[in-house]
Amino acid sequence: MSKINDLMVRGTDLLGSDYAILCGAMSWVSERHLVSAISNAGGFGVIACGAMTPELLDTEIAATKALATRNFGVNLITMHPQLFDLIDVCAKHDVGHVVLAGGLPPKGSLEAIKASGAKVICFAPTLAMGKKLVRSGVDALVIEGMEAGGHIGPVSTSVLAQEILPTLANEVPVFVAGGIGRGEAIAAYLEMGASGVQLGTRFVCATESIAHPNFKKAFLRASAREAIASVQIDPRLPVIPVRALKNAGTEAFTAKQREVANKLDGGEIDMMEAQLEIEHYWAGALRRAVIDGDVENGSLMAGQSVGMVSEEENVAAIVASLVQQAEAALHARG
Numbered sequence: 039m040s041k042i043n044d045l046m047v048r049g050t051d052l053l054g055s056d057y058a059i060l061c062g063a064m065s066w067v068s069e070r071h072l073v074s075a076i077s078n079a080g081g082f083g084v085i086a087c088g089a090m091t092p093e094l095l096d097t098e099i100a101a102t103k104a105l106a107t108r109n110f111g112v113n114l115i116t117m118h119p120q121l122f123d124l125i126d127v128c129a130k131h132d133v134g135h136v137v138l139a140g141g142l143p144p145k146g147s148l149e150a151i152k153a154s155g156a157k158v159i160c161f162a163p164t165l166a167m168g169k170k171l172v173r174s175g176v177d178a179l180v181i182e183g184m185e186a187g188g189h190i191g192p193v194s195t196s197v198l199a200q201e202i203l204p205t206l207a208n209e210v211p212v213f214v215a216g217g218i219g220r221g222e223a224i225a226a227y228l229e230m231g232a233s234g235v236q237l238g239t240r241f242v243c244a245t246e247s248i249a250h251p252n253f254k255k256a257f258l259r260a261s262a263r264e265a266i267a268s269v270q271i272d273p274r275l276p277v278i279p280v281r282a283l284k285n286a287g288t289e290a291f292t293a294k295q296r297e298v299a300n301k302l303d304g305g306e307i308d309m310m311e312a313q314l315e316i317e318h319y320w321a322g323a324l325r326r327a328v329i330d331g332d333v334e335n336g337s338l339m340a341g342q343s344v345g346m347v348s349e350e351e352n353v354a355a356i357v358a359s360l361v362q363q364a365e366a367a368l369h370a371r372g
């Protein structure tokens with residue numbers, strides 16, 4: 039067995055894949071084509087449910103199943119108003135792995151997923167939260183640092199890995215995400231105790247990805263320093279930062295926050311509605327860039343590893359080069 043397979047064995051056993059390399063769910067990008075391509079190449083694809091209705095998710099899972107010869111998962115956002123209906127849709131299709139994103143799982147959701155026989159994977163933003171999730175029965179954790187694309191926490195991947203892996207990697211498989219662009223980094227996190235990794239940005243420009251050619255072009259041109267985190271402008275309106283390539287849409291988000299803060303001031307909406315309005319804004323802006331190709335005004339969510347995305351390649355080639363780089367790094371260390 040190769041060294042990388044050896045170090046990933048708990049991850050691959052859990053996922054049922056050749057490599058414990060997940061392609062993290064990316065709204066609008068992680069649909070049937072990319073997800074099935076990742077899983078068929080030996081990695082693990084995850085459908086991004088995002089704001090989809092149960093009916094749309096039902097269609098997407100069925101279409102992915104038709105293309106995939108291997109396991110794939112579904113990512114559900116905890117604050118989705120129809121979370122339990124979405125869980126039922128996953129159960130109907132015997133989806134083996136559900137990833138819960140966007141905060142602590144609501145009461146009963148872990149139990150509902152496990153009752154269907156599926157494994158549950160959750161994000162651990164801190165060690166304390168990770169311990170709590172393990173106690174509540176999650177099957178695996180993802181720790182994602184602020185280098186990542188999309189919604190991010192405040193702590194870097196390297197620090198989260200040092201804080202969480204020594205304690206929790208023996209309890210459940212832990213997948214490290216955020217800022218991984220090459221196999222050498224995969225090797226390093228595996229050596230620190232991770233059972234696998236999750237990448238997003240690196241797969242956006244895959245041939246199989248349906249992202250608009252303009253979106254891919256923006257990724258191919260960008261360097262790490264252009265993938266910047268959004269800034270919160272009003273202390274009363276906590277906004278989860280989003281990492282994206284800087285464009286006119288970045289400025290528009292500042293204006294959007296002002297508009298929502300004013301509505302909050304005027305008593306037109308409450309805090310919950312304010313935050314939902316911000317989240318809907320992002321979903322719409324991402325669609326505008328990924329699907330319509332409006333890379334000026336849409337959101338170009340991207341992680342800092344975008345600087346390592348230099349050509350459009352098929353998924354199998356990307357997975358093969360990550361594995362080869364990781365394997366070479368592990369062998370070089372003896």
Ligand SMILES: Cc1cc2nc3c(=O)[nH]c(=O)nc-3n(C[C@H](O)[C@H](O)[C@H](O)COP(=O)(O)O)c2cc1C
Nearest residue numbers: 062063064065139186187188216217238239339341
């Ligand atoms: C365009 C884009 C959209 C994303 N959308 C989601 C999402 O809908 N749900 C989610 O849990 N994570 C989302 N993410 C995060 C990815 O699943 C993954 O964890 C992250 O990209 C890993 O970091 P990396 O970009 O540095 O590889 C998104 C990331 C990107 C780049």
